[in-house]
Amino acid sequence: xxxxxxxxxxxxxxxxxxxxxxxxxxxxxxxxxxxxxxxxxxxxxxxxxxxxxxxxxxxxxxxxxxxxxxxxxxxxxxxxxxxxxxxxxxxxxxxxxxxxxxxx
DNA sequence: CGAGTGACCGCAA
DNA sequence: ATTGCGGCCACTC
Numbered sequence: 079x080x081x082x083x084x085x086x087x088x089x090x091x092x093x094x095x096x097x098x099x100x101x102x103x104x105x106x107x108x109x110x111x112x113x114x115x116x117x118x119x120x121x122x123x124x125x126x127x128x129x130x131x132x133x134x135x136x137x138x139x140x141x142x143x144x145x146x147x148x149x150x151x152x153x154x155x156x157x158x159x160x161x162x163x164x165x166x167x168x169x170x171x172x173x174x175x176x177x178x179x180x181x182x
Numbered sequence: 183c184g185a186g187t188g189a190c191c192g193c194a195a
Numbered sequence: 196a197t198t199g200c201g202g203c204c205a206c207t208c
Binding site for chain 1: 187188189190191192
Binding site: 119120 | 202203204205206207
């Protein structure tokens with residue numbers, strides 16, 4: 079019963095918060111779910127200015143590669159993903175065919 | 183309110 | 196294969 083239209087940022091954070099452990103999602107897919115398939119960059123921006131408690135490490139790009147601006151760099155994100163049981167290649171990429179999470 | 187920015191995406195050389 | 200450029204749209208200052 080939102081009298082005001084939900085902010086994009088709120089939707090993105092909600093989706094990211096629903097990503098189960100051991101799964102990943104792409105920026106473009108999250109943006110599309112939130113209603114703006116071309117706002118993939120915005121998702122990244124929200125990741126930087128949004129709620130730091132959310133599992134942003136589970137968010138990867140369309141190539142399955144980890145983000146560049148993650149705190150600690152790609153190493154930090156890869157470390158966080160591996161800590162959750164997600165296999166990350168030495169090329170800092172994850173297998174989207176196996177780990178991509180598709181919300182209902 | 184206006185301008186700049188970006189943890190992206192896709193294509194061209 | 197790698198590198199560079201533009202577009203796209205919401206967020207921050």
